[in-house]
Amino acid sequence: MPNPADRSPPSEEGCTSTLVRCSSSGAVTAAERLTDDFIVEILSRVPTKSLCRFKCVSKHWLSLTTDRKHCKKLPQTLVGVFYSRPSGDGFKESFVQFTSATPRFGSPICTSLAFLPNHRRAILLDGCNGLLLVLWCPNAQGPECYYVVCNPATEKWVALPDPKQVNKEDVLHLGLSFDPDVSSHFHVFAFLKEKDGCEWDPYWSGVEVYSSETGTWVYKDNCWNGDIMLANHQSASVFLNGYMHLHAFHREPYRCLAVVDTKGETATHFRVPGGIYQGFIQKSQGCLHYANFQRTEGTAVIRFVVYVLKDYGSKEWTLKHSSATSYIFGKNLAYLHPHFEWIMIHPDCNLIFFTVGHGIWCYNMDRRQVELIPGTEYCMGPYLPYVPLYSELPSLHE
Structure with a gap:
């Protein structure tokens, strides 16, 4: 199979249509x-x-x-992906971009975030169940920046007060948690890096959690006594079963998921399947999924693997898919590594999305086919899959 970068875009029946x-x-x-x-x-x-x-x-x-x-009446599925487009002019050009799952019919939501004043000065941070978390700088001449939670489907939003304990520069990772089936309120996690820690050793000292119900931030010390290191600033975080899950490393060392509740109090961690590079976690079809690359023991063959956590209580991963990387990419993985980035796993189907250089590619695990999504030649993360939410939330306003 040839390298994805050498392929021509698919027909209308290709990957973009397959998104839905x-x-x-x-x-x-x-x-x-x-x-x-x-x-x-x-x-x-x-x-x-x-x-x-x-x-x-x-x-x-x-x-x-x-x-x-x-x-409002229909169950919702993926309508597209929010991401950013590089710009050499800082905030002078829009960072927020969107690739629709149904390009021929347009998108039913405001994909430019134009409902935000000075929306071209908004940077994507995270998303969860229909809500987006962005860093918003309303004044081009001033230094003020705010965390904003918004709903592109209803065009409602709210600016959050600043965290109490530290400056935004000390935040190691931000995560948004929201489950409309449980509550109409959301939480924002701000994981704080150690003051004496270095850039390449990002152990975190504690977490501040914002609740839209109380309108305040609450700080909690590190529950793992410094044993857990978050993977990096761009690590995907997943909210599932009332807990925020983040890619992390244990001091022993081994790869794991750091898990903390919305109060920042109950915390645990559990292992994830090993791999050559940093893996990727996401919720799909109601379960936690983990993707990575693994070397076949005793050989030079590298395989792309996807595991699923079917029984959350047991914390035992089940292999869902395995395929030789040469079959998918057509080139050596070492060549692809500097250009490869995970994007998402489809919330309802066995599709996984990634970048190889410029552009977003889709791999169908059932058909073992990979195709380029047209119109995504220049993009960068974070990549936020979006399933719209049309409910009115008390914490969001015009």
């Missing part, structure tokens, strides 16, 4: 006799993965699922 499709299906003649309201009522009662398939029935059905007036 778990499988293809033919048109259903009887569907043409149903009214729009009746179709929407039916689609509102099916699981998210089934809705992905029904989007493929016809262009009309797809347009119904992206119509804002119907979105």
Whole structure:
């Protein structure tokens, strides 16, 4: 298989369309006799993965699922990816970019964040279940910057007060947690680096947690007595089962996930499968997934592997997918390493996205196919998969 960088973009039936499709299906003649309201009522009662398939029935059905007036009734799936575009002019040009999962039909949300005053001066930090966390600098002439949580689907947002304990420069990692099935309130985690620590040894001293319910930050000391080191500033964080999960390293050493609750009090850690490089974690199909590269014992073969944590209580990982990297990339992994970056795992399907140099690529684990997503030639992280949320939250305002 040739190297992805040498390939031409796929056809309209390629990866970009696959972002919202778990499988293809033919048109259903009887569907043409149903009214729009009746179709929407039916689609509102099916699981998210089934809705992905029904989007493929016809262009009309797809347009119904992206119509804002119907979105509140329907289960939502991935509509695209927020990311940043490099700019040599600082905040003079927009950093926020968006690749739609249905480019021919447009996006049902405000992808430019234009509802924020001076929205071109917003930098993406994290996202969770329909909300985005950004660093917003409203005044081009002033140094003031604020953490803002916003909802592109409803165009509501709120600026947070500054953390109490430290300056923003001392924050090692920021994470947003929100579960609309449990509460209408969100939390923001600010993990603070040790004052005497160096850039390449980012042990953290504690965490401040902001609650939208109380409107305040609460500081908690490091629960692991300095044994846990966060992987880096760009490590993906995942909120699942009421806990924030972050890629980390233990002093022994071994790779692990650092886990902390929304109060910053209950904390633990558990191992992740080993690998050659830093792995990647994300929630998909209701379970925690872990992707990495592993060398086959006794050989020079390097494989791309994906594990899933089906039983969260046991903390035992199950191998879900394995494929030789030469089959996917067509070149030696050492060559790809400086240009490779994880992006996301589809929340509803067995698709994983990554960059190799410029552009976003999609690998279908079921079909073992890789394709370039058109229109993503110049991009950089963080990459935030976006599933819209149309509920009104008390903490967000116009």
